[in-house]
Amino acid sequence: MKKLVSIVLCLILLVGIVVSCSKKEEKAEETEKAKETEKAEETEKAKETEKAEETEKAKETEKAEEATEDKSGDEEIVIAVVPKALDNAVFLDTKQAAEEKAAELGFSLIWTASQKSDAAEQVNVIEGLIEKKVDGMLISCNDADALKDVIDRAVDAGIVVATFDSDSPESKRNFYIGTNNYTLGEVSAQKMMEYLPDGGKIAILTGVPGMPNLETRIEGFTDTAAGSNLEILPVQAGDCDTQKSVDVITQFTLANPDLAGWWLVGVWPTLADPEAIPELANFSDKGGVTVSVDAVWPQLAYVERGIIDVLVGQDFSAMGSQGVDALYKLIKNEEVDLGGDEKYIDTGYILVDENNIEEIKAVTPEW
Amino acid sequence: MKTQSQSKDKHINFLKKLRESATIRIALILLVLCVFLAIAEGKAFLTNENLLSVFRQFSFIGIMAIGECLVIITGGIDLSVGSIFAFSGVIGSLAMTSWGLGFILGLIVGLVAGAGFGLINGLLITKLKLPPFIATLGTMSIARGLSYAVTKGYPVSDMPDAFKFIGQGHILGIPAPIILLIIVTIIIGIFLHLTITGRRIFAIGGNEEASRVSGISVKKEKILVYTLCGLLAGLAGLATAARLNVAQSTAGAGSEMDAIAAVIIGGASLSGGVGNVAGPILGAAIMGVLRNGLVLMSVSAYWQQTVIGIVIIVAVTIDKMRYEKL
Numbered sequence: 222m223k224k225l226v227s228i229v230l231c232l233i234l235l236v237g238i239v240v241s242c243s244k245k246e247e248k249a250e251e252t253e254k255a256k257e258t259e260k261a262e263e264t265e266k267a268k269e270t271e272k273a274e275e276t277e278k279a280k281e282t283e284k285a286e287e288a289t290e291d292k293s294g295d296e297e298i299v300i301a302v303v304p305k306a307l308d309n310a311v312f313l314d315t316k317q318a319a320e321e322k323a324a325e326l327g328f329s330l331i332w333t334a335s336q337k338s339d340a341a342e343q344v345n346v347i348e349g350l351i352e353k354k355v356d357g358m359l360i361s362c363n364d365a366d367a368l369k370d371v372i373d374r375a376v377d378a379g380i381v382v383a384t385f386d387s388d389s390p391e392s393k394r395n396f397y398i399g400t401n402n403y404t405l406g407e408v409s410a411q412k413m414m415e416y417l418p419d420g421g422k423i424a425i426l427t428g429v430p431g432m433p434n435l436e437t438r439i440e441g442f443t444d445t446a447a448g449s450n451l452e453i454l455p456v457q458a459g460d461c462d463t464q465k466s467v468d469v470i471t472q473f474t475l476a477n478p479d480l481a482g483w484w485l486v487g488v489w490p491t492l493a494d495p496e497a498i499p500e501l502a503n504f505s506d507k508g509g510v511t512v513s514v515d516a517v518w519p520q521l522a523y524v525e526r527g528i529i530d531v532l533v534g535q536d537f538s539a540m541g542s543q544g545v546d547a548l549y550k551l552i553k554n555e556e557v558d559l560g561g562d563e564k565y566i567d568t569g570y571i572l573v574d575e576n577n578i579e580e581i582k583a584v585t586p587e588w
Numbered sequence: 589m590k591t592q593s594q595s596k597d598k599h600i601n602f603l604k605k606l607r608e609s610a611t612i613r614i615a616l617i618l619l620v621l622c623v624f625l626a627i628a629e630g631k632a633f634l635t636n637e638n639l640l641s642v643f644r645q646f647s648f649i650g651i652m653a654i655g656e657c658l659v660i661i662t663g664g665i666d667l668s669v670g671s672i673f674a675f676s677g678v679i680g681s682l683a684m685t686s687w688g689l690g691f692i693l694g695l696i697v698g699l700v701a702g703a704g705f706g707l708i709n710g711l712l713i714t715k716l717k718l719p720p721f722i723a724t725l726g727t728m729s730i731a732r733g734l735s736y737a738v739t740k741g742y743p744v745s746d747m748p749d750a751f752k753f754i755g756q757g758h759i760l761g762i763p764a765p766i767i768l769l770i771i772v773t774i775i776i777g778i779f780l781h782l783t784i785t786g787r788r789i790f791a792i793g794g795n796e797e798a799s800r801v802s803g804i805s806v807k808k809e810k811i812l813v814y815t816l817c818g819l820l821a822g823l824a825g826l827a828t829a830a831r832l833n834v835a836q837s838t839a840g841a842g843s844e845m846d847a848i849a850a851v852i853i854g855g856a857s858l859s860g861g862v863g864n865v866a867g868p869i870l871g872a873a874i875m876g877v878l879r880n881g882l883v884l885m886s887v888s889a890y891w892q893q894t895v896i897g898i899v900i901i902v903a904v905t906i907d908k909m910r911y912e913k914l
Contacts, residue, residue: 307736307741308736308837308838308841310743310836310838313741336736337841427889430890454886455886455887455888455889456888458889458892462838462839462841463832463834463836463839464828464831464832464839467832468645468879471641472641472642472880472883472884473883473884473886475632475637475638475641476629476638476883476884476886477632477886492743492832492834492836493832493833493834494745494752494832494834496752496756496833497755497756497831497832497833497834519743519745588742588743588745
């Protein structure tokens with residue numbers, strides 16, 4: 222009996238390793254699949270059969286890849302994109318855009334990260350990619366200083382490295398592409414003042430207190446609102462969790478009947494259905510103003526229903542597609558504009574309100 | 589004369605029991621907290637909407653904590669509840685939306701997924717004799733990983749209306765998740781305190797070896813307890829998905845700590861054998877009311893965690909000091 226158990230365990234371990242290794246090779250094929258069919262296919266399978274099928278599929282894909290790679294002549298070019306974490310939904314648009322670019326230009330793309338946002342784990346992931354000898358890397362840094370050394374090591378190893386969304390400016394990275402977080406806060410405050418000419422009390426909902434990009438946004442907001450007739454209440458946090466964020470908005474809105482505006486520093490509460498936050502809808506009906514950072518698919522429903530007045534969005538798709546495009550050109554020694562001496566490609570921001578919601582909806586990737 | 593002194597004795601006994609009952613003391617701490625908030629933020633705290641919102645907020649953690657409480661009474665621990673919470677939510681929601689199985693079947697798929705993970709925990713702990721901490725640490729990672737894998741990180745939304753009712757609906761003006769918590773409490777309360785199996789669960793936590801010698805099938809009971817814990821975590825996850833009309837692979841991250849804390853604040857002991865079904869609810873309520881109070885009093889988010897930690901330690905210390913005369 223004991224022998225049997227240990228043999229079974231060894232087999233599981235072996236299958237696990239094979240599956241996880243071959244899954245990475247699957248990426249190129251994944252880019253070609255439509256999201257919906259992929260989801261439907263995957264979910265229909267039972268867990269065990271899924272594993273078995275995937276190993277088979279992976280083998281087939283490997284074969285198919287070998288065949289196509291021979292034709293394309295770009296077989297060496299592998300670009301890895303490393304977001305802050307796999308559990309962060311805002312990077313989904315980056316993934317889709319980067320995958321589309323990879324299919325268009327014909328290089329192979331690896332999308333990898335640790336499950337949770339953690340600088341030390343991200344360093345491990347990047348070390349693995351250096352070992353793998355990828356040609357290029359696009360990284361959203363969990364911590365500017367903690368990532369500096371490993372980025373320098375990658376550059377020294379001949380890998381072209383760029384950062385997106387969250388930079389490590391002191392490192393040897395080739396360029397940074399992203400939105401200026403300070404600008405996001407600044408524009409949000411300007412919009413708030415525009416919608417509330419008579420001023421009033423403003424509540425702020427952030428994610429995890431202390432995250433550098435969120436703090437920079439808050440700094441931009443408070444600096445811009447300083448001296449105006451906006452009274453900023455102590456910052457509230459939802460720990461980047463949808464349910465906690467919804468609860469905080471509900472309770473804070475109920476507790477402060479004289480609130481004039483909500484500024485949401487990120488997407489978290491609005492991943493829930495608008496019906497799940499009736500207090501925010503009531504707040505808006507009574508003339509309350511809500512401005513939110515980010516402009517991803519689920520948020521558009523809030524603008525359509527008039528619950529959110531304006532979205533100040535980062536262009537995560539542009540970070541993905543322009544980011545890997547510039548990397549690809551650098552690797553192929555082609556001419557590319559890296560945003561001058563600053564080596565900063567600004568993807569700007571987009572404003573979404575009732576006037577342009579239809580246009581934006583037409584071009585925003587659907588979740 | 590005799591009867592008078594007897595009734596006096598009874599009276600004293602009852603008072604003594606009351607004073608020694610951990611549950612009553614925890615309820616008192618909760619009451620003090622509520623009275624404080626009612627005085628400090630009376631207008632905002634005592635509104636119907638606010639109280640129902642707080643109750644609904646901790647009902648999800650409450651359901652999960654009741655399952656955790658069963659496990660802790662046997663002297664074990666289950667770290668996987670937060671991940672099962674997410675996995676059941678996404679699998680059940682996918683079944684309802686992408687697979688087109690409809691509300692009832694989708695709910696069953698989600699609950700079976702939760703109970704299935706609980707069963708695996710139970711088997712790993714009893715058959716392979718893994719320490720509960722390690723076994724559930726492993727399944728915590730597996731359940732979370734599978735949630736990412738099946739959703740590819742995308743949130744699942746657009747649930748059927750009947751399902752949304754579980755999280756968003758009202759029955760006689762009371763939010764449905766609160767009703768759900770009350771039903772779960774009654775069922776598990778009867779199971780734990782009025783059945784032979786319930787008594788065996790306490791016996792196992794009190795002294796596992798003695799229970800085995802006296803003929804209790806320790807393995808069978810433990811498997812049952814872990815399965816129930818998984819089932820309740822799954823139920824909480826499904827209810828949350830219904831509440832938000834979105835199921836996320838990231839949901840409930842770190843909520844295993846909230847569940848364990850609720851059980852321990854509620855008077856159970858990590859060494860097993862002690863606890864009751866009201867404890868985890870009171871524990872979850874204390875944390876819920878505390879968080880609500882900090883929001884109502886507009887305490888800055890940068891300080892909230894610190895304040896929560898201090899209040900929990902102070903409250904439980906006062907409680908222990910009164911009890912053990914430290």
